[in-house]
Amino acid sequence: MVISIRTELPLIMIKDVAYTYLNGTTALKEINLSIYKGDFVGIMGKNGAGKTTLIRTLNGLIRPTKGAIYINNNNINNATIATLSQKVGLIFQNASHQLFANTVEDEIKFSLRSFNLEKEESQKRINEILTQFNLEKYRKRSPLNLSGGESKKLAIASIFCRDPDILVFDEPTLGQDAKEIEFFLSLIKKERERNKTIIIITHNVEFAFEYIPRTILMAEGKIIADGPTQKVLNREELVKESSLVLPQSSQLSLALKKEGFQNIDPFLSISDAMKYLLKYFKNNTKRSQEG
Amino acid sequence: MSLEFLNAFKFMRKDSILHNLDPRAKLFLAIIYTITALLYNQIIPLFLIFLSLIPLVVIGKIFRQWIKSIQGLSFLIIFIIVLNTLFLSLSFAIAMILRIFVMISAFSIFFLTVDPNNLALSLISMKIPYEFAFSFSLAFRFVPTIAKEAQNIMDAQQSRGYEMQEKGLINQIKNLFPLLIPLIICSIRRAFNVAEALESRAFGSTKERSYYYTIKYSFKDWIFTLYLILFLTFFIILKIQFNFMPEFFSWSLPV
Numbered sequence: 007m008v009i010s011i012r013t014e015l016p017l018i019m020i021k022d023v024a025y026t027y028l029n030g031t032t033a034l035k036e037i038n039l040s041i042y043k044g045d046f047v048g049i050m051g052k053n054g055a056g057k058t059t060l061i062r063t064l065n066g067l068i069r070p071t072k073g074a075i076y077i078n079n080n081n082i083n084n085a086t087i088a089t090l091s092q093k094v095g096l097i098f099q100n101a102s103h104q105l106f107a108n109t110v111e112d113e114i115k116f117s118l119r120s121f122n123l124e125k126e127e128s129q130k131r132i133n134e135i136l137t138q139f140n141l142e143k144y145r146k147r148s149p150l151n152l153s154g155g156e157s158k159k160l161a162i163a164s165i166f167c168r169d170p171d172i173l174v175f176d177e178p179t180l181g182q183d184a185k186e187i188e189f190f191l192s193l194i195k196k197e198r199e200r201n202k203t204i205i206i207i208t209h210n211v212e213f214a215f216e217y218i219p220r221t222i223l224m225a226e227g228k229i230i231a232d233g234p235t236q237k238v239l240n241r242e243e244l245v246k247e248s249s250l251v252l253p254q255s256s257q258l259s260l261a262l263k264k265e266g267f268q269n270i271d272p273f274l275s276i277s278d279a280m281k282y283l284l285k286y287f288k289n290n291t292k293r294s295q296e297g
Numbered sequence: 298m299s300l301e302f303l304n305a306f307k308f309m310r311k312d313s314i315l316h317n318l319d320p321r322a323k324l325f326l327a328i329i330y331t332i333t334a335l336l337y338n339q340i341i342p343l344f345l346i347f348l349s350l351i352p353l354v355v356i357g358k359i360f361r362q363w364i365k366s367i368q369g370l371s372f373l374i375i376f377i378i379v380l381n382t383l384f385l386s387l388s389f390a391i392a393m394i395l396r397i398f399v400m401i402s403a404f405s406i407f408f409l410t411v412d413p414n415n416l417a418l419s420l421i422s423m424k425i426p427y428e429f430a431f432s433f434s435l436a437f438r439f440v441p442t443i444a445k446e447a448q449n450i451m452d453a454q455q456s457r458g459y460e461m462q463e464k465g466l467i468n469q470i471k472n473l474f475p476l477l478i479p480l481i482i483c484s485i486r487r488a489f490n491v492a493e494a495l496e497s498r499a500f501g502s503t504k505e506r507s508y509y510y511t512i513k514y515s516f517k518d519w520i521f522t523l524y525l526i527l528f529l530t531f532f533i534i535l536k537i538q539f540n541f542m543p544e545f546f547s548w549s550l551p552v
Contacts, residue, residue, distance in 0.1 A: 117458065
C-alpha cells in the first residue's frame with residue numbers, strides 16, 4: 007500500500023473547534039480537519055450531525071466557541087464576514103433566501119458590489135457569468151419568476167462571479183433533475199481544473215461515491231471518518247451510524263458474495279458492476295454453448 | 298447580528314405551576330401588567346411592578362429565556378435612554394425602560410408558557426370565530442420559524458459580501474431590501490403552502506366542529522385571577538393616593 011504524505015500547508019486547517027448554540031445545543035465537538043488546495047471533499051452525516059454548522063464557521067457566519075480555524079495559515083477568528091466571503095464562497099441550500107433584485111443581471115451586480123470594480127469590468131464579469139450559466143436569456147427577467155432549477159443556477163452564479171478560492175455547497179443536488187446535476191458536475195469539473203478547493207454537503211450517497219474523492223462522515227458534532235470516499239462509504243457500521251445506505255454497487259457486490267461469488271472486490275461504481283456482470287454472463291453463455 | 302433572541306418568545310413545554318394555568322389567566326396577566334405599567338411614570342412604583350414579575354418567572358422555570366428576551370431589547374434601551382435624556386430627563390428614561398421591561402416580561406411569560414394549540418382553544422372559548430383564533434395561533438407558532446429564516450437570509454446575503462453597517466440613513470434603509478424582500482416572498486409562499494395543506498385536509502368544510510381537547514378554568518386559575526385583580530386594585534389606589542404616599546415613592550434622579 008502506498009501512503010502519500012502531503013508536505014504543503016493545508017489551505018483550511020480546523021483545530022479543536024467546538025460550537026454551542028445559544029439554546030445550549032452543542033453542534034460541534036473537538037473538530038480537527040485539514041483540507042488542501044485543490045481538494046474535493048464531501049461532508050456527509052445524518053440531519054443534526056453538525057455539517058451545516060461546520061461550513062458556516064468557514065466564512066465567519068458562526069464563530070467557534072472553542073478552537074481556531076486557519077485559512078492560508080491565517081487565523082480567521084477575528085476576520086470579518088465581508089473579507090472572508092471573498093475567499094470562501096458559501097452556496098446555501100435554499101436559493102430563494104438570497105434572490106431579491108429586480109433582474110437577474112442586478113442579482114449578479116449585487117454580489118460584485120463589494121469589489122468596487124470599474125463599470126466596464128463589472129459588466130464584463132456579469133456577461134461572462136451569465137453566458138457560463140446559460141442565463142443570458144433571463145438577463146432582464148425577475149429572479150423571482152425563475153424555476154427552481156434556474157433559481158439555484160442564479161444563486162450559484164452570484165457566488166461564482168466573486169471567484170473565491172474555496173467553494174462550499176450545502177446540498178447542491180437536492181431537488182435537481184438529471185440535466186441540472188449534469189450541468190452542476192460540469193461546473194465542478196471546470197473549477198477543479200482551476201485548482202479550486204470544493205466542499206460539498208450531501209446526503210446523496212450515489213453522487214458522493216461516483217464523483218467525490220474524499221468524504222468526511224459526521225455524527226453528533228464529531229468527525230467519525232475521513233478518507234477516500236470508496237473506503238469510507240463501504241464501511242457498513244459507519245454508514246449505518248450516519249443514517250445513510252451503502253452505495254448500490256457495494257450492495258450488489260455484497261449480495262453477489264452471499265450467493266457464492268467469493269473473489270469479488272467491492273465495485274467502485276455502477277459501471278464497474280455492469281462490466282463485471284456483462285463479462286460473467288458472456289463467459290457463461292460461451293461455456294454453455296461450448297458444452 | 299443574531300436573531301436567536303427571538304427564540305426567547307418560543308413556547309417550551311415544562312412542568313410548572315405557571316405552565317399548568319389556563320391560557321386566559323396568563324393573557325389576563327399580560328393585560329393587567331401592561332395596564333399597571335401604563336399608570337405610572339415614576340421609577341419606584343414601576344420598579345416594584347417589575348420586581349413582582351420575577352417570582353412568576355422563577356416559578357415558571359423560564360429565567361434563562363426571559364433574560365434573553367430582555368437582552369434582545371438592548372438596542373431599544375439605548376435608543377430610549379438617548380432620546381429621553383436628550384429631550385426630557387434621565388429619570389424619565391429609566392422609568393420608560395422599566396415600563397417596557399414590565400410589558401415585554403409580561404408578554405414573554407405569556408408566549409413562553411402558552412402552548413399555541415391551547416391559545417386557539419382559549420380564544421374560541423372567548424367566542425372568537427375558529428378561523429380567526431386558528432390564524433392567530435398559527436401566526437404565533439410561526440414566529441421562531443420566521444426568525445430562523447431571517448437569520449438564514451442574512452447569512453446568505455453576508456456570504457456574498459453584503460454589509461449591513463453602511464454610512465447614512467438612506468443607505469441603511471436601502472440595505473434592508475436584500476433582507477426584507479426574500480423574507481416577504483418566502484413568508485407569502487409559506488402562507489400559500491399552509492393554506493393549501495389546510496384545504497387539502499378539509500379546513501372550514503363544516504360550520505360546527507368538535508374539539509379533541511377542551512380547556513377549563515379551574516380553581517387555581519380563579520385564585521391567580523383574584524391575585525391579579527387585587528394587584529391592579531392596589532396599584533390603582535396607590536395612583537389615586539399618590540400624593541399622600543411617602544416621599545421616596547416619587548424619587549427621581551437629580552439629573
